[in-house]
Amino acid sequence: MDKIAIIGLGLIGGSIGMALKQANPQGLQVVGYDAEPEVGRKAVKRGAVDKAPWRLIEVVEGAGMVIIATPVLSIRESMENIAEMLSPGCVVTDTGSTKEAILGWAEKYLPKEVSFVGGHPMAGKELSGIDNADPKLFQGARYVVIPGKGAGESAVKAVLDVVALLGARPYFMHAQEHDSYVAAVSHLPILLSAALVSATAKSPAWRDMSRLAATGFRDVSRLAGGDPVMSLDICVTNREGICHWIGEAIKELEAYREMVAASGQQEGAERLGGALGKAWEARETWLTRYESKLDDDDRQTTTALPSAGSTMADLFFGSRLRERYTKIFTEQERTEKERRPRPKRQP
Amino acid sequence: MDKIAIIGLGLIGGSIGMALKQANPQGLQVVGYDAEPEVGRKAVKRGAVDKAPWRLIEVVEGAGMVIIATPVLSIRESMENIAEMLSPGCVVTDTGSTKEAILGWAEKYLPKEVSFVGGHPMAGKELSGIDNADPKLFQGARYVVIPGKGAGESAVKAVLDVVALLGARPYFMHAQEHDSYVAAVSHLPILLSAALVSATAKSPAWRDMSRLAATGFRDVSRLAGGDPVMSLDICVTNREGICHWIGEAIKELEAYREMVAASGQQEGAERLGGALGKAWEARETWLTRYESKLDDDDRQTTTALPSAGSTMADLFFGSRLRERYTKIFTEQERTEKERRPRPKRQP
Numbered sequence: 001m002d003k004i005a006i007i008g009l010g011l012i013g014g015s016i017g018m019a020l021k022q023a024n025p026q027g028l029q030v031v032g033y034d035a036e037p038e039v040g041r042k043a044v045k046r047g048a049v050d051k052a053p054w055r056l057i058e059v060v061e062g063a064g065m066v067i068i069a070t071p072v073l074s075i076r077e078s079m080e081n082i083a084e085m086l087s088p089g090c091v092v093t094d095t096g097s098t099k100e101a102i103l104g105w106a107e108k109y110l111p112k113e114v115s116f117v118g119g120h121p122m123a124g125k126e127l128s129g130i131d132n133a134d135p136k137l138f139q140g141a142r143y144v145v146i147p148g149k150g151a152g153e154s155a156v157k158a159v160l161d162v163v164a165l166l167g168a169r170p171y172f173m174h175a176q177e178h179d180s181y182v183a184a185v186s187h188l189p190i191l192l193s194a195a196l197v198s199a200t201a202k203s204p205a206w207r208d209m210s211r212l213a214a215t216g217f218r219d220v221s222r223l224a225g226g227d228p229v230m231s232l233d234i235c236v237t238n239r240e241g242i243c244h245w246i247g248e249a250i251k252e253l254e255a256y257r258e259m260v261a262a263s264g265q266q267e268g269a270e271r272l273g274g275a276l277g278k279a280w281e282a283r284e285t286w287l288t289r290y291e292s293k294l295d296d297d298d299r300q301t302t303t304a305l306p307s308a309g310s311t312m313a314d315l316f317f318g319s320r321l322r323e324r325y326t327k328i329f330t331e332q333e334r335t336e337k338e339r340r341p342r343p344k345r346q347p
Numbered sequence: 348m349d350k351i352a353i354i355g356l357g358l359i360g361g362s363i364g365m366a367l368k369q370a371n372p373q374g375l376q377v378v379g380y381d382a383e384p385e386v387g388r389k390a391v392k393r394g395a396v397d398k399a400p401w402r403l404i405e406v407v408e409g410a411g412m413v414i415i416a417t418p419v420l421s422i423r424e425s426m427e428n429i430a431e432m433l434s435p436g437c438v439v440t441d442t443g444s445t446k447e448a449i450l451g452w453a454e455k456y457l458p459k460e461v462s463f464v465g466g467h468p469m470a471g472k473e474l475s476g477i478d479n480a481d482p483k484l485f486q487g488a489r490y491v492v493i494p495g496k497g498a499g500e501s502a503v504k505a506v507l508d509v510v511a512l513l514g515a516r517p518y519f520m521h522a523q524e525h526d527s528y529v530a531a532v533s534h535l536p537i538l539l540s541a542a543l544v545s546a547t548a549k550s551p552a553w554r555d556m557s558r559l560a561a562t563g564f565r566d567v568s569r570l571a572g573g574d575p576v577m578s579l580d581i582c583v584t585n586r587e588g589i590c591h592w593i594g595e596a597i598k599e600l601e602a603y604r605e606m607v608a609a610s611g612q613q614e615g616a617e618r619l620g621g622a623l624g625k626a627w628e629a630r631e632t633w634l635t636r637y638e639s640k641l642d643d644d645d646r647q648t649t650t651a652l653p654s655a656g657s658t659m660a661d662l663f664f665g666s667r668l669r670e671r672y673t674k675i676f677t678e679q680e681r682t683e684k685e686r687r688p689r690p691k692r693q694p
Contacts, residue, residue, distance in 0.1 A: 122561040142558060171558070178559070184547045185560035189567035191607070192539050194626040195599035199592070200531045201629035210633050211489060211518070212525070213532035214469040218637065220536035222566045225630040228623040235619055236610045245546070246604040250597055252542035257593040260538070263583045272582055276575040279541040282548035283572040286557050290565065 001064035001158065002029060007078050009034040009043040009052065011125055012095045013069030014133030016166065017048030022135050023165045033059040034130075042130045060085040065158060067119075068094040072233035075102055079109040088113035091155045093162075095119055097182060097230075099146050099175040101237040106148050115155030116148035118175065120182075121168055128227055136167070140293040143168035146175050169293075183241030184248075190231050191246055193223035348411035348505065349376060354425050356381040356390040356399065358472055359442045360416030361480030363513065364395030369482050370512045380406040381477075382417075389477045407432040412505060414466075415441040419580035422449055426456040435460035438502045440509075442466055444529060444577075446493050446522040448584040453495050462502030463495035465522065467529075468515055475574055483514070487640040490515035493522050516640070530588025531595075537578050538593055540570035 004020060006013045009032045017030050032049030033056055034040045040052030053059055060066055060082045068078045075096050086092070092114055096102045099118050106116035123141040125132055143163045147156050163170045173181075196217070200206060223231075235242055259275060262268030351367060353360045356379045364377050379396030380403055381387045387399030400406055407413055407429045415425045422443050433439070439461055443449050446465050453463035470488040472479055490510045494503050510517045520528075543564070547553060570578075582589055606622060609615030 122559055124562045126566075141561065144559070177555075181552065181556040181559050184550065184552075184556055185564045188547070189543060189563045191600065191603050192543055193567055194623055195596050195603055196536060196539055197626040197630045198603075198622065199595040199599045200535070201626070201633075203531065203595075205528065205531075206629075208524075209528040209531055210636070212469055212491070212528050213633060213637065214488065215471045216536045216570050217532045218634070219473075219566050219569045220540055221630050221633075223563050224623075224626045225634065226627075228620060228627045231623050232610070232616065232620045235607045235623075236616055239607055239610060242607050243604050246600050246607070248546040248550075249542050250600050250604075252546045253538065253593050253597050253600070256538050256542055256545075257590050257597075260582045260586055260589050260593070263579070263586060269579065269583055273575060273579045275545065276541055276571075276578050276582075279544040279548070279571045280573075280575045282553075283544045283568050286548075286560060286568075287565070287572065289557070290560065 002027075003063045004028060004030050004162075005059045005063040005066045006030065006032045006049060007034075007056075007059070007066065007068045007082070008070035008074070009039050009048060009130050009133075010069065011128045011130070011132055011137070012121065013067070014043055014046065014048040014130040015135060015137040016067060016069065016095070016162075017043060018046065018133055018135035019138065019166045020162070021047055021050070025165065031059050031063070039130050043133075046130060046133060048130065048133055056081060057085050062087055063090060065091045065093065065162070067162070068092065068096075071227070071230045072096045072098055072102065072237050074233070076105045076109065079105055083109050083111055086111065086114045090114040091151075091158045092116045093119045093159050095121055096237075097186065097234050098237040099144070099178045103146065103148055103175050107150075112150065115151040117151050117155055117159040118144075118146040118148065119159060119163075120144040120146075120178065121166070123168075126222060126225075138166035138168040141168045142171045144178055145170045145172055146178060179238050180241045180244075183238055184245045187234055187238055187242045188245040188249055190223045190226070190234070191242065192249060193221050194231070197221050197224040349374075350410045351375060351377050351509075352406045352410040352413045353377065353379045353396060354381075354403075354406070354413065354415045354429070355417035355421070356386050356395060356477050357416065358475045358477070358479055358484070359468065360414070361390055361393065361395040361477040362482060362484040363414060363416065363442070363509075364390060365393065365480055365482035366485065366513045367509070368394055368397070372512065378406050378410070386477050390480075393477060393480060395477065395480055403428060404432050409434055410437060412438045412440065412509070414509075415439065415443075418574070418577045419443045419445055419449065419584050421580070423452045423456065426452055430456050430458055433458065433461045437461045438498075438505045439463045440466045440506050442468055443584075444533060444581045445584040446491070446525045450493065450495055450522050454497075459497065462498040464498050464502055464506040465491075465493040465495065466506060466510075467491040467493075467525065468513070470515075473569060473572075485513040485515040488515045489518045491525055492517045492519055493525060526585050527588045527591075530585055531592045534581055534585055534589045535592040535596055537570045537573070537581070538589065539596060540568050541578070544568050544571040 006017050013032065017032055020028065020030050030049045032040060032043050032052045034043065034052065037054055043049045044052050066082060066086065068075050070078055075094050092106065092110060094102055097120060099120060103118055110116055121138050121141055121143045123137050125137065145159060145163065160170055200209065203209060256275065259268060259272040263272045353364050360379065364379055367375065367377050377396045379387060379390050379399045381390065381399065384401055390396045391399050413429060413433065415422050417425055422441050439453065439457060441449055444467060446467060450465055457463055468485050468488055468490045470484050472484065492506060492510065507517055547556065550556060603622065606615060606619040610619045
């Protein structure tokens with residue numbers, strides 16, 4: 001392949017370009033396009049692309065591969081725009097966060113003579129845009145690969161070569177499976193994050209309250225600070241999965257509300273402690289796998305979660321936590337019994 | 348003051364000790380206590396305290412100030428334990444995340460001869476424990492100060508001196524006000540984070556799904572990875588406020604679910620885009636204030652949020668986003684009208 005075209009030179013498109021150019025396989029030419037000409041100029045300057053012509057045809061023409069790295073709904077537009085410009089045998093791929101809709105558009109808009117192989121690198125960053133592009137962004141990350149109906153072996157191989165150049169790990173899935181999974185682990189977090197900000201910022205006390213917001217608020221609200229256009233496109237193209245998972249989160253929050261309300265008594269506090277402990281353990285187990293980039297067949301850290309019937313107080317914190325609860329609540333009952341009007345104290 | 352005692356030498360207690368010792372005002376002695384003797388030894392090694400005797404009385408006796416930096420429910424226990432050991436005129440303060448309960452315990456358990464001034468530094472870190480203590484943790488952070496009923500001017504002044512040595516900014520509030528605000532901006536995020544993990548990790552598909560979880564999941568679930576004992580204590584002592592805010596978050600999630608479901612049509616997508624855009628703006632406004640550590644009276648960045656009636660498409664993204672929606676949905680309607688069976692494509 002002599003030429004790769006990248007459409008959309010934000011964080012993802014820019015990072016792909018930088019990684020490809022740094023790997024520089026056999027004098028490959030990387031040409032980019034962005035709707036904002038200023039972004040194209042920056043991409044050249046940052047070494048993400050060799051050039052960024054303002055006419056799309058100059059970017060796409062003669063390319064052996066076109067990588068579309070725009071927000072999801074713009075991928076459809078890009079496909080329509082480039083359809084007539086593609087050389088026969090060209091491989092088109094994308095980096096969109098939802099895949100079923102995109103594979104449908106590829107079938108509909110792209111000519112028979114080109115192959116489509118959907119892609120989704122599971123990597124991101126707090127800061128978006130070409131200024132934050134990083135050739136190491138994909139190192140060790142999973143890269144979902146979903147060949148379109150007409151895609152042959154050589155087209156898939158070409159995309160796998162790019163995935164390898166990025167230092168990512170390919171992961172084959174069905175589009176529907178992908179969309180239902182990312183609805184839970186990528187898209188639900190966006191809506192939880194947005195709901196936190198929406199709920200608090202509409203409070204009449206927000207101005208005062210926001211002064212106490214610190215690192216915890218910052219982290220959980222981070223995704224609400226992401227590009228709203230990208231989030232909107234994701235929601236529009238993965239409606240069913242996202243609605244399902246918002247419902248699951250609501251159920252959990254209702255359960256937590258009930259447990260918090262009952263936590264003034266020992267039994268309730270134990271149940272809440274058990275739930276928080278379970279969540280803690282599941283998160284730690286996941287994080288260990290995630291950070292060590294363990295492979296799928298490495299089962300050593302995927303210990304089963306405790307069953308719903310047993311509390312974490314038994315399983316994880318053991319007798320220490322149980323003792324603590326007992327002490328605290330026994331003391332509480334004792335002092336409540338002997339409660340009397342408090343004597344006034346002198347300053 | 349010649350001697351300050353710190354009870355609880357985790358991230359917060361350890362960081363306070365390090366900051367005090369580094370400031371070293373007039374040969375002050377900093378003595379610490381932790382339920383885990385190993386933590387006490389580490390605190391000495393890290394320069395957080397001059398010594399960490401295993402007998403509590405050696406720590407507290409003769410101290411001009413006692414800083415209790417344990418999980419919330421352990422603060423009550425500490426107060427009971429030290430009550431008889433305190434010298435008259437001693438100032439007791441704490442760093443707990445809920446304040447009403449703690450002020451009540453202080454009134455109940457501490458002798459009349461000592462003053463209690465509640466404190467809450469609005470600073471934190473992903474990693475807890477003495478190993479992650481950092482003398483700069485409080486630099487520029489707000490530090491809530493709530494004098495107990497009997498606390499005189501000199502006691503408050505002593506705590507303000509410590510706050511100044513930590514490089515933090517004191518912030519006076521009522522305990523009830525504090526608790527209701529942190530329920531929204533500190534405690535609700537913990538429960539949203541835990542709900543994300545609980546909802547996804549109990550799914551039968553979690554094993555496969557978790558492989559796609561990346562930075563977004565990591566950030567929103569971060570607080571679920573915090574110490575469950577600390578979270579539990581917070582919930583137990585701020586039940587009403589937290590239940591209220593879980594309810595507000597559920598309302599928002601229900602609204603988002605409805606908007607996502609309707610986002611297949613232009614009007615619905617615009618509403619969802621408006622809500623996401625508003626959350627984005629509120630978060631950016633907050634983050635700017637937070638990161639620049641703007642003072643309370645600096646109103647320049649606290650622009651009013653757009654009213655519920657006007658969509659963000661008008662106010663923020665302006666005509667560009669409106670055009671994009673119109674284009675996308677007009678195109679969608681057109682292609683849906685001319686939908687026909689898709690031709691099979693050859694591999």
